[in-house]
Amino acid sequence: MMTYVHEEQQVCREILNNYERNLASFQQIINKKKPRNWLILATGSSANAMLSVKYYIEKVADVSIEIQEPFNFVHYGKIRQSADFVLAVSQGGHSYSTIEALKKVYREDRVPTAVLTSKLDSPIAKYADTVIDIGCGVEKVGFVTKGFTATVLTSLLMGILAGVSYGEVGVKEKQRKLDELNKAIEHIPIIIRKTEQFYTQHCKELNSIPRFAIVGYGPSVGTAKEGETKFTETIRVPTQGFELEAYMHGPYLEVNKNYSLIFLKTGGVLAERMEKLKEYFSSYTEHCFSISMNEESERDAKTLSLDIESNELLSPLFMAIPLQILAYRITTGKGIDLGVRIFDDFDKVLKSKV
Numbered sequence: 001m002m003t004y005v006h007e008e009q010q011v012c013r014e015i016l017n018n019y020e021r022n023l024a025s026f027q028q029i030i031n032k033k034k035p036r037n038w039l040i041l042a043t044g045s046s047a048n049a050m051l052s053v054k055y056y057i058e059k060v061a062d063v064s065i066e067i068q069e070p071f072n073f074v075h076y077g078k079i080r081q082s083a084d085f086v087l088a089v090s091q092g093g094h095s096y097s098t099i100e101a102l103k104k105v106y107r108e109d110r111v112p113t114a115v116l117t118s119k120l121d122s123p124i125a126k127y128a129d130t131v132i133d134i135g136c137g138v139e140k141v142g143f144v145t146k147g148f149t150a151t152v153l154t155s156l157l158m159g160i161l162a163g164v165s166y167g168e169v170g171v172k173e174k175q176r177k178l179d180e181l182n183k184a185i186e187h188i189p190i191i192i193r194k195t196e197q198f199y200t201q202h203c204k205e206l207n208s209i210p211r212f213a214i215v216g217y218g219p220s221v222g223t224a225k226e227g228e229t230k231f232t233e234t235i236r237v238p239t240q241g242f243e244l245e246a247y248m249h250g251p252y253l254e255v256n257k258n259y260s261l262i263f264l265k266t267g268g269v270l271a272e273r274m275e276k277l278k279e280y281f282s283s284y285t286e287h288c289f290s291i292s293m294n295e296e297s298e299r300d301a302k303t304l305s306l307d308i309e310s311n312e313l314l315s316p317l318f319m320a321i322p323l324q325i326l327a328y329r330i331t332t333g334k335g336i337d338l339g340v341r342i343f344d345d346f347d348k349v350l351k352s353k354v
């Protein structure tokens with residue numbers, strides 16, 4: 001897992017170097033059909049990645065994005081009349097639910113379909129008009145890390161290209177946005193280093209926590225959800241990712257002195273509201289941690305400050321990496337060997353991957 005974390009920067013560089021080629025077929029759909037109402041079908045980390053980029057794409061391309069959990073879509077859902085493009089996202093391309101959902105749309109043959117995957121010859125590729133390469137190669141460890149960041153970056157680029165095609169983004173603005181992404185990925189090694197130091201400083205405490213809640217807002221709700229996915233897959237203690245305000249409607253009542261909160265601080269309009277929540281719970285549990293994208297004016301030992309000056313909407317490119325590393329470090333710190341498979345017959349019985 002850490003090997004892939006260390007590959008994230010290189011993979012991102014490659015994605016940025018090759019985006020014109022990798023996204024050529026997507027560009028064609030956009031230029032030809034000009035879809036403005038996208039339905040995205042994805043589960044697990046892929047859904048978290050798309051939730052992370054939704055706001056950026058909606059803003060730069062002036063489109064509207066709906067994300068649906070594929071199995072519910074297959075059995076209970078329907079495609080909105082207004083939907084004019086369906087994008088299925090499956091990093092490995094074997095998720096049964098996403099395949100079935102895409103099949104349903106593909107057979108109707110009403111809207112253009114595309115699949116975003118890192119495995120171009122995977123089963124899902126048969127059911128879309130267009131196959132788009134995430135550009136990160138196949139990740140062999142099931143607890144994806146580079147695949148998440150690569151999906152985020154490729155999708156951000158799709159948003160920029162759509163913005164250009166729709167006249168929302170001019171030539172200069174496109175270059176500015178690409179520069180912003182190039183600059184963003186240069187922070188990855190330092191994020192890794194800072195997170196490793198942070199874990200070393202707090203390992204005893206972090207390893208002993210029985211329950212985590214990760215709270216975010218805006219684009220970092222997707223990051224919080226990815227933290228939930230990563231922590232439960234690896235550390236195997238109850239962990240949930242919450243949207244800031246939703247957390248205040250019930251979930252907070254669970255807080256006790258053993259409970260840990262991880263606040264994702266990405267600046268923006270809700271920064272103060274999050275600070276208030278943190279302050280409130282700091283007197284009920286000692287285990288309040290923050291991961292802050294921006295430089296913190298007051299240094300607090302339980303804040304991992306990444307000191308990055310960037311657009312809040314790009315925060316998923318940075319903020320998931322500390323959670324990936326913490327997931328791995330806490331897991332090994334607790335003596336769990338991720339190489340030893342558990343529920344080994346799960347896929348055979350439940351067939352959630354085909």
Ligand SMILES: O=P(O)(O)OC[C@H]1O[C@](O)(CO)[C@@H](O)[C@@H]1O
Pocket residue numbers: 043044045046089090091092093094095098142143144229
């Ligand atoms: O993106 P994919 O390949 O469809 O996978 C979806 C999810 O399935 C899992 O591999 C677990 O089955 C998750 O780790 C992953 O997020």
